[in-house]
Amino acid sequence: MTAPPPIAMLAELTHRCPLSCPYCSNPVEMVGRQSELATDVWADAFRQAAELGVLQLHLSGGEPASRPDLPELTRAAHEAGLYTNLITSGIGLTPNRLDALEAAGLDHIQLSLQGTRADLADRIGGYKGGFARKMAVAQEIKARGIPLTLNAVMHRHNLDDLDRTIEMAVELGARRLEVACVQFHGWATRNRAALLPTREQTEATKRKVAEAEARLRGTLAFDFVPPDYYSDFPKSCMGGWGSAGLNIAPDGKVLPCHAAETIPHLRFDRITERSLRDIWYDSDAFNAYRGTDFLPETCRSCERVSVDFGGCRCQALAIAGDAAATDPVCRKSPDHHRVTALLEDAMRAAEGAEFTYRVAPR
């Protein structure tokens, strides 16, 4: 099959981060500083991405501000014609660095929010004083008028603060709020019991988001990612494997999604060894789950297959044991009982469950 060109690229510049959130989307095995790509390799990757059709570049991590060359990287992406988005905790974004990023052509900042209060946010991020520093950076972003999205990662411990989260987004002048309920990949799978919200929290969240979305239309736009374990149907992961987006890890591995390395039989090419175009169109890893032909009959005969493409490959592997299976979140999946069992186990173990924090690489 012929794949369309990619629209978005996530550049994980580093896995280093001052925070240790227990739901970190980085892989459990992280890349150390000595293996990170050099500035000129990234700059070349950005040019290749733009030529390939990428429009949106997400500069992410770890904490991308941990890279001293972040302004240079931003400038290279901007000069390649990409829309540049910085995905950050805010830690390390001093006024001087914000000056440099604005001068380099940064288009937008997505600021993460661990909680609405210092005690809770600092406990989740595992970083004392982080909330206060983040709020100072948020005020600095607002004063400069840099377009801002607040990304609130939600779970059992902060979903009840959703109303305050929405208020904060408006106060900080954000145009967009992501209410992103934790998805269980990587570090988060080690924290299911501590993080999974209850069904009641999930239902209340859906109601609150719908109400706020209607009330704030034109002021604050919402992106809502519900906790998919409670859904009837899976999420349309990445808009389909190798269909809309790609990800480059700190060491140059090019991945169809940030969790793809959890699928052990796939081999991923590096940007230092093969062109981005070749990797996107011709590599085995990107072609492995393109389209819908690989899916079981349950999916291929389903009218939703063009909506969700059978869901998430990493989740199919993690829960059903087969990356080509129907995402077990789907109520039609023969493995759906495993999700139900995970939910029940997590709810039983929830009381007093401690966080297993992410361990940062050096």
Add this chain to the structure above:
Amino acid sequence: MTLTLAPGDRPYLPRGVRMRADHLRGDQVLLAPEKAVALDPIGAAILSRVNGQASFAEIVDDLAATYSAPRAQIEGDVQTFLQGLRARVFLMVRP
């Protein structure tokens, strides 16, 4: 807030939202925070007139004259299109 544009409202693309050519796929694309919206020629014609100076009524007049189309129909189409962008905070207005 109401999303309806009054005749004297002057719409503009806020910082972080811009239109550019998408040479690979053809046509124009609207780039906004973490979103890309493919524009058909009609959308591009409307947005090429959105500059923070022209009022909604002037934009409609210009389009009606350029395309020799009934003003009422153009006004409805432009209103719907711009409201859709305004709802997503891709477009703002000055009174």
